[in-house]
Amino acid sequence: MNPSLVIADEPVSALDVSVQAQVLKLLLDLQAEFRLAYLFISHDLAVVKHISHRIAVMYLGQIVELTAKQTLFRTPLHPYTEALLGAVPIPNPKTPRADIVLEGDVPSPVNPPRGCRFHTRCPYRVDRCRRAAPVLQKVRPDHWAACHLRTD
């Protein structure tokens, strides 16, 4: 088929860690050999960090942040991204980290909340978040976010 783009939906999520590492290495080797682009979908941030160049963070079916890998992990803009990064287990408990802990459950994607879809769980929400949905906008060079606090 000789594709230029491969969409991989959770390709390593059901594998144990050692097999995961082998599959990720194979994907990276194939990418280098055939100059492939991957659209790699995963909920595992360690895997995402290992394989990605650019990352789009999604919440309830919408992209809430988009940027280069290093930028996302160093300076996240969206509260949901902050919460995700803060939830990653790290071996050293003295390492400083973001303090956002999400409360409540993820709302139904079939009937998402009005306004910002994240407002029911966002610790920074303001009145406007309940009424108006934020649009994904460029906040810094090559760094996009959908959050009223970042784009106003």
Ligand code: SF4
């Ligand atoms: S728009 Fe409001 S509710 Fe949504 S992420 Fe930003 S601050 Fe939170």
